[in-house]
Amino acid sequence: MEETLKSLNIDSGTLIDNISAGKGLKIFKILNLKGETVFLFINAPGERFRVKDLIAVKNCFLGEKETLKVALISPGATVRRIENFELKPERHLEIPKHLTDLFKCPNSKCITNKEREPVKPSFTVTQREPLKLKCDYCDRYLSREEVEELIVSGK
Numbered sequence: 001m002e003e004t005l006k007s008l009n010i011d012s013g014t015l016i017d018n019i020s021a022g023k024g025l026k027i028f029k030i031l032n033l034k035g036e037t038v039f040l041f042i043n044a045p046g047e048r049f050r051v052k053d054l055i056a057v058k059n060c061f062l063g064e065k066e067t068l069k070v071a072l073i074s075p076g077a078t079v080r081r082i083e084n085f086e087l088k089p090e091r092h093l094e095i096p097k098h099l100t101d102l103f104k105c106p107n108s109k110c111i112t113n114k115e116r117e118p119v120k121p122s123f124t125v126t127q128r129e130p131l132k133l134k135c136d137y138c139d140r141y142l143s144r145e146e147v148e149e150l151i152v153s154g155k
């Protein structure tokens with residue numbers, strides 16, 4: 001991996017590894033990159049004959065919200081910092097019990113969708129595997145697929 005980073009001159013940035021196969025493009029999309037060098041591997045060889053996706057981005061560091069979004073789209077993904085072409089230790093992504101202000105509630109009648117209400121959308125994780133969330137205001141349940149769609153569509 002370090003050789004690849006050198007050949008692409010990615011001396012500093014972020015590597016997102018162990019992305020579930022097929023989710024790489026979605027994660028690439030939510031990172032909103034402009035002009036940075038990126039490499040995206042699709043169906044790269046992973047452990048135990050499985051394939052995975054993987055992204056490295058020059059000069060890009062994930063904030064708390066972006067990191068959470070990556071974890072929601074691909075729960076097994078790991079994030080590593082690149083410094084001087086070297087990879088720093090892996091960070092496993094944890095989804096907290098409450099998620100606030102990451103995406104909108106799909107219920108148009110929910111108070112968080114009323115323009116005049118300064119209420120930030122907020123959800124509680126009611127189940128981890130498979131992921132299930134519940135809106136803290138209207139009690140609408142969301143599946144992992146719905147969450148992924150809301151994040152990728154930028155809602």
Ligand SMILES: [Zn+2]
Pocket residue numbers: 105106107110111112135136137138139140
């Ligand atoms: Zn709601």
